[in-house]
Amino acid sequence: MRAVVIESPGRAGLGTLAETTLVPGQVLVRVRTVGFCGSDLNTFRGLNPLVSYPRVPGHEIAGVVEAVSEDVPREISVGAQVTVVPYTACGKCSACRRGRVNTCRNNQTLGVQRDGALTERIMLPWQSLLLGEGLDRRELALVEPLAVGFHAVARGRVAEGDIVAVIGTGAVGLGAVAGAVRAGGTVIAVDVDDAKLAMARRAGATHVVNSRSTSLHDRMQELTGGDGPDVVIEAVGLPKTFLAAVDEVAVAGRVVYIGYAKAPVSFDTTQFVRKELDILGARNATAEDFRAVLALLRGKGFPVADAVTRVVKMDEAADALRGWDADPAAVTRIHVDLD
DSSP states (O other): OEEEEEEETTEEEEEEOOOOOOOTTEEEEEEEEEEEOHHHHHHHHTOOTTOOSSBOOOOEEEEEEEEEOTTSOTTSOTTOEEEEOOOOOOSOSHHHHTTOGGGOTTOOOBTTTBOOSOBSEEEEEGGGEEEOTTOOHHHHTTHHHHHHHHHHHHHTTOOTTOEEEEEOOSHHHHHHHHHHHHTTOEEEEEESOHHHHHHHHHTTOSEEEETTTSOHHHHHHHHTTTSOOSEEEEOSOOHHHHHHHHHHSOTTOEEEEOSOOSSOOOOOTHHHHHTTOEEEEOOSOOHHHHHHHHHHHHTTOSOHHHHOOEEEEGGGHHHHHHHHHHOGGGOSOEEEEOO
8 A cells, every 4th residue: 555654854755555454343444635733744853752763644534434344333334434533542551540541641643653544544443433424524634633622622621701812723723712612712812823813713713813913911911801811722832832821821720731842941830829720731632522523513613624724645745744844834734635
């Protein structure tokens, strides 16, 4: 089978994988579309500490069931359109024992700790598939990043009446915007790109702030009556946005970090105590988050066409990675169509 392979930092191209054999409990999925995400870009750049090389990337998946083993539930049938929960759970670690399987200590995400979906067919356990009837390939390949944003909203316990600031409006941040609106929050979207902020409005944000051209602090104070937002969700992963989240959140507020900071962050920890903050991390997403996003997309409540910056063929994928590396701000999502 053809596959896109990142051979080493800065080197990617087409390669081949051996054909897979159907085994009990598994489903053969023909991959239709895979979305590139920030972890794939970091793998290409050599900045993902969880990756060894060579690596087939890809965990944002739209596919169709091509074959099933005998012990797979009847509703997962040949021809079904599906997306995939791309994580694993060992069932034994402290997180799994608490039911927090999305953050399993031994998790292996497709395209990160194990080869991913940027290949023509992939074998998967039936439990990782979610049926995508009524949705097209663009929608299905956006479910995973949007679900990560939804999970951050759940971690932040966003409720009716909360003011929620989302810093960073890439695909994951847009998921946080849509998820917070769905939970009853009023959303302030923050970015340095007016086009991405316009997408955030279409995803449900009430207010937008370009922090490059406007004082973030002054605008936050103005929009919240001097209190600051109840919840700040950080979806960028820069030291300055990590700090801004703590600076801007209200007293007794919640800060949720999705992104990994690209360098060490030095906090004034007196704010943690003085404001009595909840500082939370959000990792991956749960199956419930995925289902909530599927419901959102079935209701046509998200600007899917806006979120996909570029669509390329399989043999163009490596060049697309190189282009993204050269101009990361220009991309929300790249979709690779395999068929």
